Amino acid sequence: MRIGLLYDTFDAYSWADDDPPDADAEYEPEETVDTLAAAVEHLGHTPVRVGTAADLRDRLGEGLSLDAAINITEGAHSRNREAYVPILLEMAGVPCLGSDALTLSVTLDKAWTKDLVAAADIPTPPHRVYSAPEAVDADDLPGAFPLFVKPRYEGTSKGITPDSKVEDVAALRGAVDRITTTYDQDAVAEPFVAGGGEFTVAAVAPPPPIRTGNTNCGARSPPPSKTACRPSAAGPSTRSTAATSPARTSGSTATEPPGFSKSTRCRRLSPTIPSRSSPSSWAATTSTTSPRSSGGGCGDWDSRKPQRNGCARGVGEKSASVQRDHLSGRRCP
Numbered sequence: 001m002r003i004g005l006l007y008d009t010f011d012a013y014s015w016a017d018d019d020p021p022d023a024d025a026e027y028e029p030e031e032t033v034d035t036l037a038a039a040v041e042h043l044g045h046t047p048v049r050v051g052t053a054a055d056l057r058d059r060l061g062e063g064l065s066l067d068a069a070i071n072i073t074e075g076a077h078s079r080n081r082e083a084y085v086p087i088l089l090e091m092a093g094v095p096c097l098g099s100d101a102l103t104l105s106v107t108l109d110k111a112w113t114k115d116l117v118a119a120a121d122i123p124t125p126p127h128r129v130y131s132a133p134e135a136v137d138a139d140d141l142p143g144a145f146p147l148f149v150k151p152r153y154e155g156t157s158k159g160i161t162p163d164s165k166v167e168d169v170a171a172l173r174g175a176v177d178r179i180t181t182t183y184d185q186d187a188v189a190e191p192f193v194a195g196g197g198e199f200t201v202a203a204v205a206p207p208p209p210i211r212t213g214n215t216n217c218g219a220r221s222p223p224p225s226k227t228a229c230r231p232s233a234a235g236p237s238t239r240s241t242a243a244t245s246p247a248r249t250s251g252s253t254a255t256e257p258p259g260f261s262k263s264t265r266c267r268r269l270s271p272t273i274p275s276r277s278s279p280s281s282w283a284a285t286t287s288t289t290s291p292r293s294s295g296g297g298c299g300d301w302d303s304r305k306p307q308r309n310g311c312a313r314g315v316g317e318k319s320a321s322v323q324r325d326h327l328s329g330r331r332c333p
Contacts, residue, residue, distance in 0.1 A: 007051065
């Protein structure tokens with residue numbers, strides 16, 4: 001297969017003098033691309049070096065053909081920048097390793113991510129969003145000092161300095177001023193998590209079981225072939241990997257659930273968030289966390305059950321999410 005490689009190297013963008021000093025912190029050296037290409041070749045496929053989202057846009061217009069793609073781009077100059085490549089690939093019908101455009105846009109926004117994480121009953125510190133230092137209300141803080149202040153739409157610890165941890169209202173307003181001025185975006189403040197850390201967690205799960213008849217949920221799908229699995233024309237699923245499995249339809253004899261393509265027998269699952277409920281206290285101790293979840297509050301893996309989204313806790317900038325292409329079939333409880 002022809003596997004497209006999408007990436008941003010350190011020299012991919014030009015920067016102005018008033019851009020943040022760490023504007024290129026998320027990008028990669030050329031050696032990273034070499035390593036990806038070597039891995040694709042080792043697996044017997046053909047790596048196609050494409051580059052940035054702009055490169056992909058231009059080459060697709062010129063007729064570029066890909067069977068699948070590996071995307072490590074970050075983009076630039078927008079809170080939607082991480083979605084550029086996934087949405088172009090989706091429009092071109094090219095399956096992509098990693099999360100989809102919606103997931104990447106939402107999770108780059110720390111405030112929205114924290115709201116969704118809290119709605120899923122995952123402990124996270126309360127927060128406030130400030131558009132200017134004048135917006136700081138000393139009588140309505142997210143918690144007791146010390147607080148931690150960070151840019152709303154950045155990753156890779158961009159905007160984090162020793163001044164990000166503040167001990168009083170004056171320091172909080174100073175940190176908000178630095179973020180809003182330097183990064184031209186809102187600042188997010190939350191209680192500092194002492195003894196915590198920042199972790200990037202990758203979660204991989206096997207395909208779920210398939211429904212092969214009226215009630216048989218025990219059969220497993222065959223291993224995926226080397227042919228890339230493409231989303232069906234009926235569009236993406238919106239069923240939640242964290243919610244209870246839907247009830248089986250009594251008396252049904254259909255073997256193809258609605259929306260699946262018989263020719264490809266697959267579609268993309270876009271995780272959704274359960275309905276909002278009162279969040280647990282964010283100060284829950286880590287001693288109750290399963291060691292297999294690496295501090296994320298996730299349950300143990302069970303290949304017989306649909307898997308939950310990955311998750312992260314602490315001062316991490318994003319909650320991890322999982323997006324997979326699934327062989328057709330209804331999940332079992």
